[in-house]
Ligand SMILES: Nc1ncnc2c1ncn2[C@@H]1O[C@H](COP(=O)(O)OP(=O)(O)O)[C@@H](O)[C@H]1O
């Protein structure tokens with residue numbers, strides 16, 4: 001049987017990671033894991049349980065035990081805590097504005113790394129592969145992935161996309177996202193490519209071209225693998 005195909009994609013907000021990863025996973029018939037949604041789910045769950053986000057020990061204790069349920073079908077990914085689906089809630093401002101506070105907690109990150117590795121293995125067992133996207137997948141969660149990509153885009157392109165997506169003014173989005181990226185980058189490096197990671201700059205290409213660029217990197221990597229194996 002072929003080795004499972006793990007595709008790791010990192011990058012800052014608004015580069016196209018989530019939308020491109022979902023489409024790539026659908027095209028390849030493999031699983032999809034949105035790791036940012038996991039940090040968002042933890043932030044939502046802490047707020048719902050009235051946990052003080054400044055109490056890092058309480059947040060990390062909650063991270064160990066909360067019942068996170070990730071659906072990895074790229075055509076219908078889902079996020080839940082226990083039986084409660086929270087797909088909409090985790091995209092709301094109340095979560096977006098606080099998620100960095102849980103994502104910069106190092107104990108939380110250690111727990112999430114293990115959950116993410118387990119989920120990637122589960123996704124691979126179910127479909128033969130997994131596209132996992134976030135900020136530290138190429139470097140920490142799946143550094144041995146067959147395909148590792150850093151998506152970048154100019155700040156202007158990222159802000160315009162996000163403001164169009166959220167239907168809010170570009171300038172309001174800019175300060176919120178630039179601040180969040182700066183905070184997040186204190187715990188993981190996601191603006192420059194680590195060794196062996198291929199950079200795809202999506203500033204001047206459209207969505208379909210971004211998908212094709214990823215599929216091209218996947219094809220090159222898998223051709224290389226079959227040459228080495230054969
Ligand atoms: N290459 C691209 N060109 C234009 N728009 C794009 C491109 N990639 C993504 N988008 C759009 O930009 C928005 C943000 O993309 P998203 O995948 O949510 O980014 P990220 O996960 O990196 O934050 C989405 O509405 C998406 O359709």
Ligand SMILES: Nc1ccn([C@H]2C[C@H](O)[C@@H](COP(=O)(O)OP(=O)(O)O)O2)c(=O)n1
Pocket residue numbers: 012013014018035036037039040099100103104133134135136137180184188
């Ligand atoms: N592997 C990851 C994924 C996300 N994060 C952090 C970074 C962000 O502040 C939050 C939410 O990530 P998400 O990718 O959903 O954020 P955006 O879609 O870029 O707005 O989690 C992380 O620290 N490590």
